Amino acid sequence: MMAIYFGFILLVAWAKPLLGRQLVPGLSLGILLGALVIVAAWVLIRVYVRWANSTYDSAVARIRESGR
Amino acid sequence: MTSGLGGPNVAAILFFFGFVSVTLVITYWAARRTRSTEHFYAAGRSVTGLQNGLALAGDYMSAASFLGIAGLVALSGFDGLIYSIGFLVGWPVVMFLIAEPLRNLGRYTFADVVAYRLRQTPVRIAAAIGTLAVVTFYLIAQMVGAGNLIKLLFGLPYEWAIVIVGAVMMAYVLFGGMLATTWVQIVKAVLLLGGAFLLAVMVLRRFSLNPLALFASAAEQFGARVLAPGQLVADPLDALSLGLALMLGTAGLPHILMRFYTVPDAKTARTSVSYATAFIGFFYLLTFILGFGAMVIVGPDAIKAVDKGGNMAAPLLAEAVGGEGFLGFIAAVAFATILAVVAGLTLSGAAALSHDLWVNVVRGGHAPEHEQFVVARIATVLGGVASIALGIVFKGQNVAYMVGLAFAIAASANFPALVLSVFWRPFTTRGAQASMIVGTLSALLLIFLSPTIQVSVLGRASAPFPLRNPGLITIPLSFVVGIVVSLLTKESEAGERFPAMQQRLHLGPESDQA
Numbered sequence: 001m002m003a004i005y006f007g008f009i010l011l012v013a014w015a016k017p018l019l020g021r022q023l024v025p026g027l028s029l030g031i032l033l034g035a036l037v038i039v040a041a042w043v044l045i046r047v048y049v050r051w052a053n054s055t056y057d058s059a060v061a062r063i064r065e066s067g068r
Numbered sequence: 069m070t071s072g073l074g075g076p077n078v079a080a081i082l083f084f085f086g087f088v089s090v091t092l093v094i095t096y097w098a099a100r101r102t103r104s105t106e107h108f109y110a111a112g113r114s115v116t117g118l119q120n121g122l123a124l125a126g127d128y129m130s131a132a133s134f135l136g137i138a139g140l141v142a143l144s145g146f147d148g149l150i151y152s153i154g155f156l157v158g159w160p161v162v163m164f165l166i167a168e169p170l171r172n173l174g175r176y177t178f179a180d181v182v183a184y185r186l187r188q189t190p191v192r193i194a195a196a197i198g199t200l201a202v203v204t205f206y207l208i209a210q211m212v213g214a215g216n217l218i219k220l221l222f223g224l225p226y227e228w229a230i231v232i233v234g235a236v237m238m239a240y241v242l243f244g245g246m247l248a249t250t251w252v253q254i255v256k257a258v259l260l261l262g263g264a265f266l267l268a269v270m271v272l273r274r275f276s277l278n279p280l281a282l283f284a285s286a287a288e289q290f291g292a293r294v295l296a297p298g299q300l301v302a303d304p305l306d307a308l309s310l311g312l313a314l315m316l317g318t319a320g321l322p323h324i325l326m327r328f329y330t331v332p333d334a335k336t337a338r339t340s341v342s343y344a345t346a347f348i349g350f351f352y353l354l355t356f357i358l359g360f361g362a363m364v365i366v367g368p369d370a371i372k373a374v375d376k377g378g379n380m381a382a383p384l385l386a387e388a389v390g391g392e393g394f395l396g397f398i399a400a401v402a403f404a405t406i407l408a409v410v411a412g413l414t415l416s417g418a419a420a421l422s423h424d425l426w427v428n429v430v431r432g433g434h435a436p437e438h439e440q441f442v443v444a445r446i447a448t449v450l451g452g453v454a455s456i457a458l459g460i461v462f463k464g465q466n467v468a469y470m471v472g473l474a475f476a477i478a479a480s481a482n483f484p485a486l487v488l489s490v491f492w493r494p495f496t497t498r499g500a501q502a503s504m505i506v507g508t509l510s511a512l513l514l515i516f517l518s519p520t521i522q523v524s525v526l527g528r529a530s531a532p533f534p535l536r537n538p539g540l541i542t543i544p545l546s547f548v549v550g551i552v553v554s555l556l557t558k559e560s561e562a563g564e565r566f567p568a569m570q571q572r573l574h575l576g577p578e579s580d581q582a
Contacts, residue, residue, distance in 0.1 A: 009308055035356070041160050
């Protein structure tokens, strides 16, 4: 996530003309990437929740059982 | 275009009274269920994932983001969106590093977690200073914002507005505790999301429901530069520093962290972050449309004529597309937003004062339950009175930098100590203290020396420190100080308790009895 976001910020800082290029009228690369950063943050969290709810929680449950 | 802003708006007043009545009924209901300290600070740990997700979103989406970002986008286009994005990307950090350890290790405040295996008194004092610094600056920004907003929207005198906000907010927290605060946040989050969505749809109807047509129209009228990065973050280092503070600051805001204690277990904490991120992400995507909508439909000049900072862009847009009634609704939503955020902040400040300082430092962790409860309420009254006083003292000041300052302190004082304490075994009491104090002081000092204060507030020509936001320096500094001091001061007990803490971190509080 940090890589995605700081990649975006670095583009903002150093590649202004690139981000200003319009892919189709009205949609500049900057706006598209910005929206994608927001979507990516959410997707990452969903992936983590799925992993944690299945793999991590069952591992924790096993440890708890063996501890008793 | 003439605007109804500034005069009393009947619809706004009705909507606002509606909101206050509903929330006071909720408070009455919550007050009957708030009988212990655990209820007061943590809503009896009975909040569900969806509820807490909405409440987190409510706490996080302040009027600053609703009004401020819409205004920034309306006036400077793409640059405003950098804030939208920056405010969201902290949430994965909260998720991966903070949410579950916090729920499993602490009781009411983040200091519980930092102090878990360290010596209580010194760590809690330092953590309380960090918390109170963040809460104070955030509160000033919200209160001054509230005063100005209400003056513009309802035509009410500034001091009156401040006193009303303070009094209603105190009623929520004092009587209803965390349960009432949570439900106020939920109501407000639903109103804000609904209001912003409705406004966005009404804007897009003029562009055949196609956001790209809106952006294209903005580019046509104001030049393609509005869709590209421009002047606002001219310096790359400045952009990076702001980004870092926004991202890590989220994971150090006391009123956000406190929410993770209101849920029954770590799994619910996880679910609530997932919901919160969905709501907040959706909201910030809407700000793209609201900002450009205000730019095209209202126009930057008309917005600047009402408020130079652009804060009235969203209300003006509401009036332009939906008439006076809709303006009233959006104005009331903005007011409700401030009220709810201020309540959350006051509660977290009260927790730092009473739980960290009084119960754990003054009374050494052994205060009877009824005393804790009474002290918590006294601290709430102190917090409420202080916020009214601060709001009046800072009247007319330029406080736009204060939210940034709160994020910078949260990121450099609270976040490093929290992460090091949970994940780095050699961390010691002295290390934690040094990291939190240096983080707070360096953030304060560098902001004072930065262009934000020296040029924008004091009107000097240049500033000794070049960056507007100090995060790039102060966050690494705080980590380094914490690590170096820990290595210099060996504390064997802290290391010995690390495995027990790790066990509880993963297995939850129930594992203690096992």
